Structures are given as structure tokens and as C-alpha cells.
Amino acid sequence: MTMNTDTTHAPQLRSWVASANVAGCDFPIQNLPFGRFRPAGSAEAFRIGVAIGDQVLDLKAAGLVAHADMNALMGATPAERRALRERLSAGLAEGSAQQAAWAQALVPQAQCDYTVPCEVRDYTDFYTSVHHATTVGKQFRPDNPLLPNYKWVPIGYHGRASSIMVSGTAFKRPQGQTKAADAAVPTFGPCKRLDYELELAYFVGQGNALGEPVGIDSAEAHLFGVGLFNDWSARDLQAWEYQPLGPFLSKNFASTVSPWIVTMEALAPFRAPFTRPAGDPQPLPYLDSAANRAQGALDITLEVWLQTAKMRAAGEEGVRLTRGNTTQAAYWTAAQLVAHHTVNGCNLNPGDLLGSGTLSGPTPGEAGSLLELSQGGKQPISLPNGETRSFLEDGDTLILRGWCERAGAVRIGLGEARGTVIG
Template identity: 65%
Template sequence: MSTLDATHDPALQSWVASANAADTDFPIQNLPFGRFRRPGQAWRIGVAIGDQVLDLELAAEHTKWPSDVQALLALLATGELNGFMARGAAARRTLRRALSQALAAGGPEDALAPCLVPQAEVELGVPCRIGDYTDFYVGIHHATAVGKLFRPDNPLLPNYKWVPIGYHGRASSIVASGTPIRRPRGQTQAAGQDAPEVGPTQRLDLELELGFFIGAGNALGTSIPLAEAEDHLFGVCLFNDWSARDIQAWEYQPLGPFLAKNFASTVSPWIVTMEALAPFRRPFTRPAGDPQPLPYLDDAGQRERGALDVQLEVRLQTAAMREAGMPPVAISNSNAAQAAYWTAAQLVAHHTVNGCNLQPGDLLGSGTLSGPERAQAGSLLELTAGGKEPFTLPNGERRAFLQDGDTLVLAGHCERPGARRIGFGLCAGTVVPA
């Protein structure tokens, strides 16, 4: 598990002026990785610093680095992040220390300043090559609220508190923040009708999640012990697993989600590394009376610091709001540490306990991270009680589920006394007609 070092010093300043702003998501204490390209050019790997991107291919050419750092930068000069991800936690920490020193006040500004490009001038993509995607269901308040809609007397199934529930998703339809989301079509069955029909979903929803990227993988037939699981986690992003609730209700039994989920999922463009998140770990505890995890899912490290203290927010802007110049408004907020019943490391240990082989760049979705109150709902299904109680926006519009033209934005940040605030950037998508 990552520990604090000089790169986390809250007093550390950068020669990149925008990185010193109090409200930036990307101070020098963050240094997340992403994939970007200038107009007409190939994809490159960069690190976000303030409102800029440090082009790591140019940085390798413009500055003299220690040989071990130069070798890591050569991996990133390919324009793909996966090879570097495969090198594991030690390589990641080596490069983080080198970049922190280079970008700190007094570092080689003259050499590296030409390697910066404004984020506003580049396209940001899916940050790495995602080979496989598994979506979990760790949000206990979401699971309980949704369960009450369908099983009022028994909202949580008996296995929920024993096993991290998950299903295999579709990696090919994971898209970068800003990509339009086409309203999906599928089968639905209206109340009182004997036969289903095919058409656009009328109950398009969001799911507020975190995404966990795998770094170093494991061989087929082997397991990753919980004590080693965090060394196999590269970092974290924001994740919106768009959902068509009416299609889902018709198709999900007996095998679970299919067309209701695989049409699109949006990731934020920057992967915040596990090292950057080290100051924001919290104890992982179970409520009194709940069963403790089985031994392969339990250790002292997870109990002490397994949870991630991430503040999350959902914002909505309708087409009418956009035309009137109104910004997106917050419709809910929650905290990942309070919402998650399982930790990211437990998901890795469970995913591989049967010998499943994870690979660099694989993505694990947390599942919807809702708080216990209605205002902390991570989905409209919860926020509107299954669509029965629409909410009113500041301009008087009402919403039960998403309409064409709506822009949905997820935001997240970590903040605590004695540490520098860091953020994830935005995870956004606008709904376009079927």
C-alpha cells in the first residue's frame, strides 16, 4: 500500500503557475496519466499539471533523466500507457518522484516549458487500452435502495455481504469524457402488455462510479493475495456506466445486464495513481452485526487504510439551460468511503481467487456509489424513486430520467487537512437521439 513521501508535501509548489491554484484538480501532488493528441497528430501520453499537459515524449527528449527514468519514459513514448502500467508499482513510484522533482519550483523550467501544451488545445482520450471490463456492485446504499423498489421485504440478497457481486461488461463501448451518448434501443415490455416491443429507452439513467485500472497483471491459474492486491492497481478514474432501466428490467433475469448496459460507459480522461491517493485513505470497517469478510478478503492493511475518501458529485445541464447560458447544477453528492461495502483491493483479490488472469489496462467498475440519503443518490432510479418522484431544476424543468440534449457531468476530488486537494477532472456526456 502506498505511503507518504516528499511528493505529497502540501507545501510543494510548481513552476507551472496554474498548478498552484487552490481549486485546481491537478497540483504537483497529483500528476495523473492520460492520453492526448493535438489536431492532426498521433496519440501521446501525458501528465496533467495545472491546466497544462506535460508531453512525456518531448520531456524525454528535452531533459537529461537518470537511466532508469529514461527507460520508463521510452515505454511511454510509444503513445500507449499499458506497457508502463505492466511494470508495476515500483516503476510508477520511480517516475512519480522524478516528475515531481522536475516540475517543482526550481526544476528545469527552461527545458520542460516547451513540453507543455494547454489542456484546452488537445483532445483527451480513453487513457489506456482497455482489454476487459468488469462491473461490480459495491455500493451498499444503492443496492439497498434499488432492492427496495423490487423486493421491499428483502432488498439485499443473502450473498451480498459475503461476496463482491460483479458481471463482465463490454470494453469496446467505453468512451472518453465528452463523447456524445446515443440513446439506445432495445426490447421493453409495457405494463399490461403480453408482448415486448423494440424502441428507444424511455428510462435512460446514469451510474456514479469509480473505475479502478489494473497495472501489473497475474498469470492464468494464479491468484493475487489481498496483501499484494494494491500493487496490482495502477490508479482510479471517474466512471459513468450509463443504464437503460426499462430495457434492463425486461432482460436482466436470469443472466443479468446486457443491452441495457453495453451501449456506452464513460471514463474521465486522467488516471489518478494509487500513490497520489495515499493521503486520502480511510479505515475500512463493517457495521456492527455484519459478517466480517472471509479470510482471503480480510487483512490488517485493508482494515486500517483500505477505503478511498473521494467526494463525488453529479451535475446536470439540460439543453434549455445550455441555451440560456446556465451552467450544470449539482443534483446529488456522495462519498466513496461511506458508500462502498468492498475495497478496490478486495475486488482484485476476489476477481482472481478462481485463477482469472487480469491484464494491464483492465478496468474494474465500482458500481453505483450512493450515500444513505436520497440527495446522495448516484442514479436517477434512486433519486426519483423509480421515476415516480421527478425533481425540479432551477429553470423549472422536471426530470425523472434523462432526456435528449441533457449533459451529465461527474466530478470528484479528495481533500483533508494537512494534504493538498487533488481531483479527477470531469466525466461528461451529452445524450443525443436514438
């Protein structure tokens, strides 16, 4: 699973697309994430694009693909994917002979509509943050917050793919059954404890055949890339319905994903060692390898922002709730999730989405949900404009942002995943 840097990551590399060279840009030439777009307001079919600066390169118009099937592109071999990245990098670099032709294939991002970056046929949600699992567990099991299997097996369940939405989409507050602790019977109505979950989406590239597990050392060859993911959660519905089979209506009503998939190749300069705290059990052999220990973790900074309806009306961008890093939050690596998911012979397919689960760090300022920030609603958080929140209210917009930054490498971003709840 070795991930090496190459000429496409060179810090001195610059693009003839001027906006890609601006310091702090999410999409410099070292990034080159993939998504699906069309001209804003049109009824045209979505096509494959690559973000560069504040523009989108239409891959078909540039002569780089002959189709609009993102899943087919994702299912290419790692060598084919690297070759396409090298062509994109060379063609977008300053002095490229492709500049005149490819300039005609650029569309401003602000003039585009986007959709989920690939067709997600299957979606699995994991539970990889030990800090989140512990904090939430304390609210339900104060004396035994972490169940005994947590540190041995990546916990996951299969979610609903049809309700995954692209960033910018509004969704209705879910309804369902809830039951107060002192009530004799449940009631039906709108969710009163609506929450967000700060996650990453790991997108599968090449699949595996049914019955053929993917080994830990080849697991990342089956991953295409990473996006931001908000797996909205109806906490009150979940508390009543989750036993014995787990969440159902509390999770299947909406999940928001960013429009861009940052490839595993782009993330190569931002790898980190994967280590377990002293005294914790080490992964079983099928979940362990020297390469995974050396560089299995991803070093991604993640932020959560909240913009209330009142803030929006006042022209305010919103307020940052938390900032954390995946190296502190994730107890399992992406490679371990793929290896575990397939060890029983389960077949993954191009475009499958593996949610990381809520990524919470060890401090309150790194929490990945309001359930943690407000301590289950017992301590509402105060906002700068005088409002308070225990859980999300109608009109609230929640924004996830992420980026990678390290000495000796050019900063790359994941864009944002933005969603608004309506009544």
C-alpha cells in the first residue's frame, strides 16, 4: 500500500490557470480532484470534471475521456489512474502545449451545478473515532462506555445510498417515533434532536470479486479517493429504534457529501504513522502490516461551521464550532476498513462509499457532533450573536471543511460539504 510522491506533487509546480496558484487555494495543480458537473440551471447531463483553481476542466471537452461514466473511471487500475493524473498535471502546468486547447474546456466553478461525484450504489458507515464512541457511550453507559469489541473489530453497518446528497442541498427535518424516558408509550412527530456527524467518505475504486478478500497491503489500491461527509443523525429517533438492529429512520433520511473526490494519489504527501495507545490491543494480523503502521493514517484538518438563519439574514458567514485532525480522531485506517469489509468475501464495487464515522478528537474543541458539544443537550452552546444551540434548528446550515497542509508540500483542500435543514 505504499504511497509515493512524484513530479505531480512538486511544490514548485504552477498552473497556467492563475487562480490555482493563489496561496491557500483548495485546488492547486497538486490536487486535481474529480467530480461531476454541468452548466448551472441547465438540464444537460452531468459530465466528469477536475477542479483546478476556481475552474472546472471538462475532461471530455479536453479529449481526456470519451464518456461521462465516473464509476468506470474510478474502476481503472492504479497505473491507469496515475497516468491520467500525470496527463492532467502536464497539461495544466505553466508552459504546457495544451493550454490553448484546454482553456476552451474550462468552466468557472461558480457557474456550475454539481451532483454526487459518482453513482453510490452501496454505502457502509463505520465508527472509527474512539473518542466519539467513548463520549457518546458515557451518556448511555456511564460505567461501561466502550463496548469490549470496539478495539478489536472495525464497527460498521450498511446505510442508505439513495438519500446521499451533494453539498448545497437542503433537506426536510425527519419524522418518526420517539419515547421519553418517563413516558408509557412512544409518540410520533418531527425530530427534536437533529444532529450532524463530521465524517470522511472513502470512495472505492477497483472492486474485488465475490469471495475474494482484499489483503491489508493491497487495500488502498482499491480506494479511489476521499471526500467530506456529513451523516445527519436524528438522535431522539435513534435512541428509541436502535435496539436490537441499530439505527434505521434516524440515519437514512439524508447524508451530505462534498462534490469533489480528492484522490489517494493527491494525498500521498500527507500520510502519517498509524499507532495505538500503549496498552491497547494491537490489530489482528489481517488488519496489520508494516506499511499500515508506517503511513496508514491521513493527515487532514477538519472544521465544522454553523450558519443559522439569523446569521444568514445578517450577511454573516457563520461561526466555527470545532477544528480537529484525522490523525487524532481515527482509530482505524482506511486500509483496515477495506480489509475488514472484504475479509468475509464481500465484494466492493467502483463508487461504493465507506463512511469513516464521526471523527472526534480528544478535546471538546475537536468534537464531531452536537451530541458531544452540548453533552446530550444538557449544556447548550452559546453563539456570538446571542443564539444558543443544543441541536439543529430549522434554517440552520452546517458546513464541513477540510484541507491538508505540511512543510515541503503545497496545501490542498477538500472543498466543503454544506447542507441546510428545513421544516
